[in-house]
Amino acid sequence: MNKIKNFSLIGVAGYIAVRHVKAIKETGNKLIATLDKFDSVGFLDNYFPETDFFTEFERFDRHIEKLKRCGTKIDYVSICSPNYLHDSHIRFALRSGSDAICEKPLVLNPWNIDALVEIEKETGHKVNTILQLRLHPSIIELKKQVEKNKTKIYNIDLTYITSRGSWYDFSWKGDEHKSGGIATNIGIHFFDMLTWIFGSVKNNKLHISEKNKAAGLLELENANVRWFLSLDYNDIPNNIKEKGQRTYRSILIDNNEIEFSDGFTDLHTLSYKAILLSNGFGLTDARKSVETAYNIRNSKAIGLIGDFHPFCKKRN
Numbered sequence: 164m165n166k167i168k169n170f171s172l173i174g175v176a177g178y179i180a181v182r183h184v185k186a187i188k189e190t191g192n193k194l195i196a197t198l199d200k201f202d203s204v205g206f207l208d209n210y211f212p213e214t215d216f217f218t219e220f221e222r223f224d225r226h227i228e229k230l231k232r233c234g235t236k237i238d239y240v241s242i243c244s245p246n247y248l249h250d251s252h253i254r255f256a257l258r259s260g261s262d263a264i265c266e267k268p269l270v271l272n273p274w275n276i277d278a279l280v281e282i283e284k285e286t287g288h289k290v291n292t293i294l295q296l297r298l299h300p301s302i303i304e305l306k307k308q309v310e311k312n313k314t315k316i317y318n319i320d321l322t323y324i325t326s327r328g329s330w331y332d333f334s335w336k337g338d339e340h341k342s343g344g345i346a347t348n349i350g351i352h353f354f355d356m357l358t359w360i361f362g363s364v365k366n367n368k369l370h371i372s373e374k375n376k377a378a379g380l381l382e383l384e385n386a387n388v389r390w391f392l393s394l395d396y397n398d399i400p401n402n403i404k405e406k407g408q409r410t411y412r413s414i415l416i417d418n419n420e421i422e423f424s425d426g427f428t429d430l431h432t433l434s435y436k437a438i439l440l441s442n443g444f445g446l447t448d449a450r451k452s453v454e455t456a457y458n459i460r461n462s463k464a465i466g467l468i469g470d471f472h473p474f475c476k477k478r479n
Contacts, residue, residue, distance in 0.1 A: 270453060326396040
């Protein structure tokens with residue numbers, strides 16, 4: 164029988180935290196302490212009503228230290244805080260004697276990964292990141308198909324539009340310095356998945372760079388990827404709007420749609436199961452997508468020149 168592991172969680176009031184709490188519960192482990200400056204965390208009653216909750220980092224830090232001195236080891240710190248705090252909270256986890264499990268993006272800058280590699284060596288603890296698309300059955304099958312023909316160059320159109328209201332601009336997500344901008348905040352999982360399957364980035368062109376949308380061309384070892392990311396409801400195709408949907412997600416590979424709308428429900432739990440078996444994704448796994456998003460964020464858009472995504476023509 165596997166020993167029950169103790170978890171703490173930073174950023175428990177965030178949208179994604181529920182999936183982490185559910186994964187901790189479904190893997191048969193305990194959530195000992197949680198932190199968030201916001202106190203709308205009543206959902207915890209459905210999972211871990213006994214968990215200690217803090218709204219101040221200093222009190223949370225003191226509590227973790229107290230537990231440690233009293234013989235209660237926190238095995239993992241799950242991190243669901245705003246993107247710009249991930250690096251700091253990972254460091255806290257490692258130096259507190261715990262392994263870290265961090266949501267995307269692992270960090271905002273490639274050099275942050277280099278520093279974390281050194282801290283892993285110093286502490287003997289590991290950084291795990293959530294790259295759940297790598298666990299999706301349809302994506303795994305696609306990777307197997309591509310590996311059968313390693314010389315082929317695929318043509319891919321990636322489209323992801325997830326409508327956001329005016330609140331977005333006033334939250335940390337609307338601040339590029341805190342979120343990393345649209346390519347990082349909503350695109351990084353796709354960039355990870357594509358480089359995992361089709362190889363490293365050879366060329367990275369940016370066609371559109373706006374606060375609520377971005378588009379470009381990624382030339383990978385085995386694919387040319389035209390990508391379009393948007394938070395603008397007006398970019399959603401009319402047939403999708405007519406269904407009352409505010410999100411549109413599509414991956415066309417050589418004009419064939421890859422269906423992966425379903426199968427997302429349990430991917431965080433699968434991620435946790437792998438991590439608990441020491442088979443999680445780490446710093447090296449996250450590097451390509453962090454570098455890709457960073458380069459997009461720091462590139463200048465060239466406009467609609469060359470091979471650009473068809474949705475770029477829909478200018479409002």
